[in-house]
Amino acid sequence: MKPAVSVQALPGEYRLGYYHSSASAGDVYQDINSRPHGVTGLAFKSRSGKSGWWVMGRQQLTAREGDASRGIHAFANFTFHDKDTSSIDSFQNIGVVHSGLFDANLA
Secondary structure, three states, X not given: OOOEEOOOOEEEEEEEEEEEEOOOEEEEEEEOOOOEHXXXXXXXXXXXXXXXXXXXXXXXXXXXXXXXXXXXXXXXXXXXEOOOOOOOOEXXXXXEEEEXXXXXXXX
């Protein structure tokens, strides 16, 4: 989705996604008997797949002198993974970027 917001119709982009893999994946905690692998030392349990989802957004907040390639942009990304098969269950980042802060004299 690419809406334009504000009086200046500044561009933005928003996405939502899901993934699923049907390939076998090893459990990151349980052993083949559904007990903690760290305690038993047995082989990890095999899972029938893995999945996760993500959402991201990027929105321009300001433009400099009507130039949409210059100004302040905000962004946010969030991912969430299957806790049984991923040692990292989530990741988030949020930030602000200012593009074209200084004028360029190319003459």
